[in-house]
Amino acid sequence: MIQSLHGRALLAASLVLTAFLGMTGLVLDGAFRDSAEASMRDRLQGYIYALLAGAELDARGLLHGPEDLHEPRFNQPASGLYADIRGRDNKPNWRSPSAVGIEIPPTKASQMGVGTFDKVHLEDGTPLYVLSFKILWEEGLKKPRQYTFRVAETLDGFYGQIRQFRRSLWGWLGGAALLLLAVQGMILRWGLAPLRQVAEDLAAIEAGQARQLTGPYPMELRGLTDNLNALLDSAQSHLTRYRDALGDLAHSLKTPLAVLRGALERPTADTDIRPLAQDQIERMTRIIEYQLQRAATSGRTHLTPPVNVAKKAKQVKSALVKVYADKPVDCQFDIDTGIEFHGDEGDLLEVIGNLLDNAFKWCRRRIRISAAVVCEPDGKPICLEMQVEDDGPGIPENVIERVIKRGERVDPSTPGHGLGLAIVESIARAYGGKLAIHASPLGGAAIVVRI
Amino acid sequence: MRVLVIEDEAELRTHLQSQLRAAGYAVDAAADGEEGFFLGSEYPFDLAIVDLGLPGLSGIEVIERWRNKGLNFPVLILTARGRWQDKVEGLSIGADDYLVKPFHFEELLARTSALLRRAAGIARPRLRFGPILLDTVTQTVQVDAQPVELTGHEYKILEYLMLHSGEVISKTALTEHIYDQDFDCDSNVIEVFIGRLRRKLDPDNRYQPIETLRGRGYRFTLERSPT
Numbered sequence: 001m002i003q004s005l006h007g008r009a010l011l012a013a014s015l016v017l018t019a020f021l022g023m024t025g026l027v028l029d030g031a032f033r034d035s036a037e038a039s040m041r042d043r044l045q046g047y048i049y050a051l052l053a054g055a056e057l058d059a060r061g062l063l064h065g066p067e068d069l070h071e072p073r074f075n076q077p078a079s080g081l082y083a084d085i086r087g088r089d090n091k092p093n094w095r096s097p098s099a100v101g102i103e104i105p106p107t108k109a110s111q112m113g114v115g116t117f118d119k120v121h122l123e124d125g126t127p128l129y130v131l132s133f134k135i136l137w138e139e140g141l142k143k144p145r146q147y148t149f150r151v152a153e154t155l156d157g158f159y160g161q162i163r164q165f166r167r168s169l170w171g172w173l174g175g176a177a178l179l180l181l182a183v184q185g186m187i188l189r190w191g192l193a194p195l196r197q198v199a200e201d202l203a204a205i206e207a208g209q210a211r212q213l214t215g216p217y218p219m220e221l222r223g224l225t226d227n228l229n230a231l232l233d234s235a236q237s238h239l240t241r242y243r244d245a246l247g248d249l250a251h252s253l254k255t256p257l258a259v260l261r262g263a264l265e266r267p268t269a270d271t272d273i274r275p276l277a278q279d280q281i282e283r284m285t286r287i288i289e290y291q292l293q294r295a296a297t298s299g300r301t302h303l304t305p306p307v308n309v310a311k312k313a314k315q316v317k318s319a320l321v322k323v324y325a326d327k328p329v330d331c332q333f334d335i336d337t338g339i340e341f342h343g344d345e346g347d348l349l350e351v352i353g354n355l356l357d358n359a360f361k362w363c364r365r366r367i368r369i370s371a372a373v374v375c376e377p378d379g380k381p382i383c384l385e386m387q388v389e390d391d392g393p394g395i396p397e398n399v400i401e402r403v404i405k406r407g408e409r410v411d412p413s414t415p416g417h418g419l420g421l422a423i424v425e426s427i428a429r430a431y432g433g434k435l436a437i438h439a440s441p442l443g444g445a446a447i448v449v450r451i
Numbered sequence: 452m453r454v455l456v457i458e459d460e461a462e463l464r465t466h467l468q469s470q471l472r473a474a475g476y477a478v479d480a481a482a483d484g485e486e487g488f489f490l491g492s493e494y495p496f497d498l499a500i501v502d503l504g505l506p507g508l509s510g511i512e513v514i515e516r517w518r519n520k521g522l523n524f525p526v527l528i529l530t531a532r533g534r535w536q537d538k539v540e541g542l543s544i545g546a547d548d549y550l551v552k553p554f555h556f557e558e559l560l561a562r563t564s565a566l567l568r569r570a571a572g573i574a575r576p577r578l579r580f581g582p583i584l585l586d587t588v589t590q591t592v593q594v595d596a597q598p599v600e601l602t603g604h605e606y607k608i609l610e611y612l613m614l615h616s617g618e619v620i621s622k623t624a625l626t627e628h629i630y631d632q633d634f635d636c637d638s639n640v641i642e643v644f645i646g647r648l649r650r651k652l653d654p655d656n657r658y659q660p661i662e663t664l665r666g667r668g669y670r671f672t673l674e675r676s677p678t
Contacts, residue, residue, distance in 0.1 A: 285553055289533050296534075316535065319542035323549065325569055346536045353535030 006192050013184045021177050025169060032165050040158060044131040045115055047071065047151040051083055052133075055149075057140050062087070063147050064094045074098050080154040088146045104152050110134045119155075127155040194218050198225060205232065241430060245294040286419055293423050297347055297430045306340035307348050309371050309384065316352045317369075324360045334370035341384050343451065347427050354420035355388040355447055362392030366442055374450065383433055387448045389440035400437045424449055452567055452611060453477040453628045455499040457487030457513065458529070459506055467500065470556050471563075475590060475603050477631040484508025491517055491524075495627050498567055500559075501546070502529045503537060511544055518545035525566040529554075564588065571614035578613055580673035581658055585613055592652075599651050604629065608644050609652075612661065612671040621668035645669060 054066025063085055073079040074096040082099035084092045090106070102122065110116035110132045118130045130152040138144040194217050204210040212232065213225045310333075317331055341348050352369075359367045368389045374382045395403055404425045424447075425435040433450035440446035454476045458464040464480050471478045479494065481487035484505045491499055491513070499517075503510035514526055525548075528541045533551045541549060547569075548562050564587045568576065578585045584593040590606055592599045601609065607629050612620060622641050629641075645661060652660055662670045 281553075289551075293533065315539050315543055319539045322542050322547055325547075326565065346534060349535040349539055353539065 005195065006188055009188050009192075010185055013188075014181055017177055017180055017184070021173050025173050028169055029166060032169075033162055036158060036161055036165075040129060040153065041115075041117060041131065044117075044129070044151045044153060047081075047083065048115065048131060048133045048149050051085070051149050051151070052135070055085065055137075057137075061141065062093045063137055063145075065096060069096065078102070080156065082152045084150050086148045086150070090148075093147075104128065104130060104150060107132050107150065110148070112136065120152075122154075127159075128152045129155055129158070194221055202228075211236070237430070241297070242295055245291050290419055290422060290426075293350070294426045297344075297350075297427050306342050307345045308337075309339045309341050309348070309386075310335040310337045312341075312345070312348055313352050313356075313369060313371070316349065316356050320356055320360050327360070328365065329360060329363060330366045332366070332368040334368065336372075339371055339373055339384070341451070343431060347431075347451070351386065351424050351427055351449055351451060354424050355386070355449070358420050358447075359388050359390040359392075363390035363444060364392060366391045368440075368442060383431070383450045385448065385450050387446060389442050389446040390444040391440070391442040392444035394439055394444045395437055403437065404435060421447070427451065452497045452607065453479070453495065453631060454563070455487065455491055455494075455496045456480045457482075457484065457491075457499065457505065457510065458502045459483060459504075460502075467559075471560075474560055475607055476563075477607075477629055479631045484510065484513045488513045488516055491522065492520060494632065495624065496524050497570070497628060498524055498563060499526045500529060500563070501526055503541060504531055511541060514541070514545050525570045527559075527562055527566060561588070567614070573614065579676050580613060580616060580660070580671070581676060583613075583652060583658075583660060583673065585610060594652055601648075601651065605644055605648050605651070608641070609648055612669065616671040616673070616675060619664055619668050619670050624668070 050070065051065055054068070055063055056066070058064050065083060065085055069075060071081065073081040074083060076098050077100050079098045081096075082102060082104055083096040084099060084104055085094045086092050105120045105122070105128075107118040107120060107130045108116055112134050115131050115133050118132070120128050120130055122128055130150055133149045135147055135149065136144040137147050198213065198217065198221060201210060201213045205213070212229050215222075215225060217225050313333070313335055317333070321329070321331070356367070356369065359369075369387070371384060371386045374385050376382055403421050421435065421437075428435045428449050428451050431451040435450075436448045438446040438448065452475075454471055456464060456467050456471070456478060458467060458480070459482055461482070464482065468478045468480045479490055479496075481490050484507045487499075487501065487505070488508060490496075501510045501513060505513070510528060514528070517524075517526075526546045528538075528546045528549045529552055530537050530541070530549060531552045538549050547566055550559060550562060564576065568587060576586065576588045578587070582595045584596075586592075587610065590610075592601055592606065592609065608625060611625065611628055625641055645663075649661055652658075658673060660671060660673050662672045664670060
């Protein structure tokens with residue numbers, strides 16, 4: 001199996017071209033041969049008629065050919081053109097002067113008045129084409145007699161003609177084939193050049209010399225190369241995020257562990273150690289949760305089915321209504337049923353879950369959740385914007401920075417507050433979006449996420 | 452109150468069992484989904500605590516099967532991964548609340564008692580019926596603002612009767628909800644507890660909070676009043 005597209009196309013084209021030219025050659029060759037043969041027959045037929053016209057009876061009453069033959073080759077011995085006339089006994093009455101000493105071998109019997117062709121060989125092996133013509137001669141006779149006129153021509157000239165035709169025919173065809181193959185090869189090389197370029201560019205990326213397929217590529221390849229570029233992008237940012245998150249995890253676990261170890265090594269450890277140990281273990285737990293969540297965020301996915309935002313938000317809402325069953329909350333929904341999110345379903349649930357959970361926790365009575373697709377001026381969608389508002393105490397401006405900063409929490413008395421927003425912010429960043437905190441007209445916080 | 456714990460991790464299961472018992476619950480425990488589903492379907496539990504990551508039958512499937520059978524006791528799910536996907540799935544299949552591991556035991560207790568109160572249709576942790584005030588968080592009882600000392604079992608019986616006030620509760624039902632299946636109990640014991648409760652809550656026989664319906668059981672008679 002040939003692995004290269006170029007090789008395959010070239011092989012197929014060469015085979016087709018060879019077959020086509022070969023058959024053309026055979027047909028032309030056959031046609032030429034037929035026509036040469038036909039013209040030879042016509043000529044021989046002409047000679048027969050000339051003999052018939054000039055034939056006369058001699059003194060013994062035997063039929064002779066004419067004394068004066070117009071065709072000089074009949075008079076020239078061994079010229080290659082011979083004639084004879086035979087009677088019923090099949091013995092020659094007359095021979096053309098050229099046929100002196102040459103016996104035309106017997107040929108197929110012909111019907112009366114019909115020319116019959118035959119191919120025979122002389123004693124020395126020379127091929128001979130013979131036309132025989134049988135007649136009844138009445139002129140000058142009491143009783144008509146049967147005679148056979150024969151004209152024979154050696155095939156040397158005929159074969160020579162055909163050889164010459166063939167030489168020039170195959171010469172031209174071969175030349176044309178070589179030329180066409182060369183042109184074909186060049187066209188293929190030129191046509192497949194973009195594919196070769198993609199392969200070279202990919203090799204360059206593999207070798208670390210490039211980060212993207214730069215192009216320009218032809219239209220048919222653009223879908224492939226654009227998706228490859230997007231894939232490369234997300235894979236690269238994925239890798240970076242993994243490295244960062246796991247590095248952070250290792251680093252941030254060391255501090256609380258050191259504190260814990262220090263506390264445990266104190267001689268008075270038994271009584272005062274517990275709250276401290278508990279606190280540090282709590283810290284470690286939260287760090288692990290946050291960092292592993294970050295590592296699990298899959299980011300923008302490609303070629304995956306979109307997720308319906310309203311459906312997922314409703315699922316999260318009804319789940320939270322159960323959890324906060326003791327708290328009557330008026331949750332206003334403002335999401336078009338057609339809005340879709342192009343990314344990982346788990347990430348979307350994580351965003352909606354954390355935002356709504358915070359809202360349920362902090363609101364007094366009211367929550368408003370809305371979502372819209374942000375578009376470029378030409379209508380091409382860029383990202384999804386979600387906003388969750390509540391009428392709770394809100395988040396003071398001076399702590400907003402700290403709330404978003406990873407793993408830190410604003411109010412230590414309510415577990416989980418800072419962590420949720422930090423996780424959402426990290427997911428938003430993985431999607432190239434962002435998280436913003438404003439004051440809501442409802443009175444509390446308005447959290448806007450673009451993913 | 453009788454609680455079912457389904458948790459495959461032996462240490463955590465034993466820990467939960469002993470802590471919940473110490474907090475005054477009757478506790479049965481199962482190590483896998485099949486056993487847990489069977490126990491939950493066969494015995495009258497007031498609440499189940501289900502770990503989502505169980506071997507064999509998963510926590511989600513256990514809850515779904517219970518709900519399909521029409522069993523409506525509240526379910527608290529425990530999950531190791533804090534992913535919202537898991538939480539939303541569990542809650543929409545029929546669980547009522549969730550806790551992410553590792554958790555403080557106090558938090559588990561608070562959620563458990565909140566779910567039990569909610570199941571009884573009572574939103575606040577303190578119940579007042581006439582002169583009797585019951586605090587489900589501190590597990591203390593006051594009559595006319597005077598604290599009353601109750602033993603663990605006496606408290607459990609009183610709490611169960613108050614959460615089901617107005618209903619007739621048979622001795623068997625009371626036994627089943629107060630004791631787990633490992634406990635072998637004589638129904639006379641319930642009569643003894645009821646007698647002691649009456650003496651402690653109502654020494655002068657003024658309110659008669661617990662009524663005896665011969666051959667049928669007991670009923671808490673006082674009207675609920677705002678706390």
